[in-house]
Amino acid sequence: MHAPATVRTRVTIPLRFADGYRVDADAVTFHGLVDGLEHVALVLGTPSPGDTPLVRLHSECLTGDAFGSARCDCGPQLREAVERIADAGGVLLYLRQEGRGIGLYNKLDAYALQDGGLDTYAANTALGLPEDARDYAAAAQMLGALGLGGVDLLSNNPDKAAQLRGYGVDVRETRATGVFASGSNLRYLRAKVEHTGHTIELAS
Numbered sequence: 001m002h003a004p005a006t007v008r009t010r011v012t013i014p015l016r017f018a019d020g021y022r023v024d025a026d027a028v029t030f031h032g033l034v035d036g037l038e039h040v041a042l043v044l045g046t047p048s049p050g051d052t053p054l055v056r057l058h059s060e061c062l063t064g065d066a067f068g069s070a071r072c073d074c075g076p077q078l079r080e081a082v083e084r085i086a087d088a089g090g091v092l093l094y095l096r097q098e099g100r101g102i103g104l105y106n107k108l109d110a111y112a113l114q115d116g117g118l119d120t121y122a123a124n125t126a127l128g129l130p131e132d133a134r135d136y137a138a139a140a141q142m143l144g145a146l147g148l149g150g151v152d153l154l155s156n157n158p159d160k161a162a163q164l165r166g167y168g169v170d171v172r173e174t175r176a177t178g179v180f181a182s183g184s185n186l187r188y189l190r191a192k193v194e195h196t197g198h199t200i201e202l203a204s
């Protein structure tokens, strides 16, 4: 366990997505996050009394989240998560872990190798980088600073729930996210399933 983080600023941001969906989020920043990165929490909606807040850990993906890249499914996953969390009440943790923690330039290097035939994980290995460099200690600190004792997790990635539990977060249920397959990202999604036990069903 790490020292607790504290809330630095909480400010309302009106979100509006490309498809017209709108919702107000409270953006929360923190003091004392263990990795020193500027992660931000978006508090969305309010859980009904007795309900467990719904939480998603979303790793930053500049190409997918901001530019709408179809090489991955991050943009549609973010869009889905915001609405589902706003409906249920909960928090989206936007984690500055571009390219599963390897950074933007390395991610684009890996894309170039993938165009030569490697999958997303083999490309990282060829670059001497870890398949997945993400650690969720700061995410656990953010949930603690927000006073969330127990959470339901919106995720297909078993490593997120396992790590959070290891850091003392009471993960009660995990709920699957949708699958956003396209011609451009199918190979990427299959690699996620084969390498990391992601629980996504893909038509073969």
Ligand SMILES: [Zn+2]
Pocket: 061, 063, 064, 065, 072, 073, 074, 075
């Ligand atoms: Zn992405």
